[in-house]
Every structure is written in C-alpha cells, then in structure tokens.
Amino acid sequence: MHTFRSFAACLLLMLSVWLGGACSPDAAARAIPGQPAGGGQDRILFIIASARVHGTSTLPASVSFGEVVHAWDVFHAAGYAVDFVSPEGGAVPILDDYVGKEVAARLDDAxxxxxxxNTATPAQIDPARYRAVYYVGGSNAMYGVAGHPQLQRIAMQVYERDGGVISAVCHGTAGIVDLRLANGQYLVAGKRISGFPEEHEQQDAAYFKQFPFLIRRTVQARGGTFHAVDGEQPHVQIDGRIVTGQNYASAAAVARAVVALLHSPAAAPGQGAPPR
Structure with a gap:
C-alpha cells in the first residue's frame, strides 16, 4: 500500500509539472493563437499588420514594437488580457530600427x-470576447489591414454590436479609414481623428512612394476631421468610443483613454452600446 501511494504521489507530481509547462505564455499562444486559456478576463485585441515590405518594393517594413509595449503595459496594469491578430497570423516583423531603447529589454518578455x-488569424478570433480593439502602428500598418474584410468585421462587431471601443495609434490609424457602420457610413465620418499625417513623412523617400493612401487625406475624404500637432509630443483625440493617437509617444495615452472609456458606467457589459 505504501508503495502504491508513493507511486501515485509521483504520478500526480509529474502531471502537475507537465500541465504547468503546457500553460506557459508561449505554449498557450501556440495552442490557440490570439486566444489564451483564461476565459473570464476582459480582453483587448491588438490588430497588427503582417507586411514585411513596403508595397511591391523590397524595402523592409515593421511593426512599431514600442507601440505594442507601451499600450500593453497600460492594459495589463488595468487588469485586461491582450491578444494579437494579424492578416496572415503567425510571427509579425519587428526590425531593430523599430525597437526604441526604452523597450529593447522587452524583447525578452515571453x-x-x-x-x-504567434498572432491569430482573423478566422480564429471571436469578436464577442473583446471590449476593445487597438490598431498598432509601424511602417507596415499601411498595408493589408485597412481593406481586410475579416478584420473589418471583427472591429465593427466589437464597436457596433457589443458597444466596445475602437482605438489606433500613429500609422495604425490607417487600419480604421475604411471601416463602415451597418448603415454604410464610414466610421470616421463626423469624428475627430488623429494619426501620423503625411506632412510628417519623408515624402521624397522611396518608402513613401509605396503608400497605397495617405492617412490625413483619406480621413478627410471619408468625412472625418483630422487633428495633428507639430513635434513629437503625445496627442490623442477621443470622440465617442473612438480613440486615436498621433504618434509613437501617444501609445500609452491612447491605452489610458480606452481604459477610462471601458470603466465608464455606459460601457459596462450588458448595458448596451454607449453613444458613438
């Protein structure tokens, strides 16, 4: 009997160790990309571009790592879980030039x-799980996101059906310019929007010639009012449940504004959609 109990105890210990390893962040992401196991926690969905080059060129393009980290830190501190989705799923490009010194150590953050x-594909995402979406910037955000029908469906279900928040920062604003409400109206129509304006781009550079559209011009063409400031200081526009930031320095401020909206009584789950 003593031998059996010892064997059973060892078996339980081995099982617990195995389960603990299976539940590491990397393992969870591999098992169900973008949707980790914990189901009860409120979640934010980061929408990230997959493009590795600018348009049809060979010029490398990248996600802005700091715009991920600074927003992630705010959401995590506020008690939200964060998942990631991209048009193609899997690994997204992170070039050294897009990793600021203040976040370089976070490249080791599992x-x-x-x-x-291990970003999820759009088909793997259940929009009903999310309180908000956050469009991450970076030079690659200009490609493959704005016109992606599945990403559009996800964002508009979160916003229009579930009363959630749509947010974007810097070039991430490119991802929201083609979003439409159920009545066919552009999401940005009549709204105050910020993002990285073409006036701040290096317009004589090869990368700029690859852009499929310009953020300021497109927002204005869709009926929105575009707001930007000179310099690199944070600048955020909040209009109803749409939060947009101008630049890299605005990422944390965008996330804080999203959290504030989600903590408002009107945004509580089950209370219906607050004003647009």
Whole structure:
C-alpha cells in the first residue's frame, strides 16, 4: 500500500509539472493563437499588420514594437488580457530600427513576444470576447489591414454590436479609414481623428512612394476631421468610443483613454452600446 501511494504521489507530481509547462505564455499562444486559456478576463485585441515590405518594393517594413509595449503595459496594469491578430497570423516583423531603447529589454518578455510570434488569424478570433480593439502602428500598418474584410468585421462587431471601443495609434490609424457602420457610413465620418499625417513623412523617400493612401487625406475624404500637432509630443483625440493617437509617444495615452472609456458606467457589459 505504501508503495502504491508513493507511486501515485509521483504520478500526480509529474502531471502537475507537465500541465504547468503546457500553460506557459508561449505554449498557450501556440495552442490557440490570439486566444489564451483564461476565459473570464476582459480582453483587448491588438490588430497588427503582417507586411514585411513596403508595397511591391523590397524595402523592409515593421511593426512599431514600442507601440505594442507601451499600450500593453497600460492594459495589463488595468487588469485586461491582450491578444494579437494579424492578416496572415503567425510571427509579425519587428526590425531593430523599430525597437526604441526604452523597450529593447522587452524583447525578452515571453508574455508579449509569445503573442507577437504567434498572432491569430482573423478566422480564429471571436469578436464577442473583446471590449476593445487597438490598431498598432509601424511602417507596415499601411498595408493589408485597412481593406481586410475579416478584420473589418471583427472591429465593427466589437464597436457596433457589443458597444466596445475602437482605438489606433500613429500609422495604425490607417487600419480604421475604411471601416463602415451597418448603415454604410464610414466610421470616421463626423469624428475627430488623429494619426501620423503625411506632412510628417519623408515624402521624397522611396518608402513613401509605396503608400497605397495617405492617412490625413483619406480621413478627410471619408468625412472625418483630422487633428495633428507639430513635434513629437503625445496627442490623442477621443470622440465617442473612438480613440486615436498621433504618434509613437501617444501609445500609452491612447491605452489610458480606452481604459477610462471601458470603466465608464455606459460601457459596462450588458448595458448596451454607449453613444458613438
């Protein structure tokens, strides 16, 4: 009997160790990309571009790592879980030039890197799980996101059916310019919007000639009012449940504004959609 109990105890210990390893951040991301196991926590969905080059060129393009980290930190501190989705799923490009010194150490953060190496495809995402979406910037955000029908469906279900928040920062604003409400109206129509304006681009550079559209011009063409400031200081526009930031420095401020909206009584789950 003593031998049997010892064997059973060892078996239980081995099982617990095995389960603990299976539930690491990287393992969870590999098992169900973009949708980790914990089901009860409110979630934010980061929408990230997959493009590795600018348009049809060979010029490398990248996600802005700091715009991921600074927003992730705010959402995590506020108690939200973060998942990642991209048009193609899997690993997204992170070039050294897009990793600021203040976030370089976070390249070793398994919680963030596990998600960025294992982004979900849009087909794997259940929009009903999310309180908000956050469009991440970077030079590659200009490609493959704005016109992606599945990503559009996800964002508009979160916003229009479930009363959630749509947010974007810097070039991430490119991802929201083609979103439409159920009545066919552009989401940005009549709204105050910020993002990285073409006036701040290097317009004589090869990368700029690859852009499929310009953020300021397109927002204005869709009926929105575009707001930007000179310099690199944070600048955020909040209009109803749409939060947009102008630049890299605005990522944390965008996330804080999203959290504030989600903590408002009108945004509580089950209370219906607050004003647009």
């Amino acid at each position: 919680r963030i890197m596990g998600g960025l190496r």
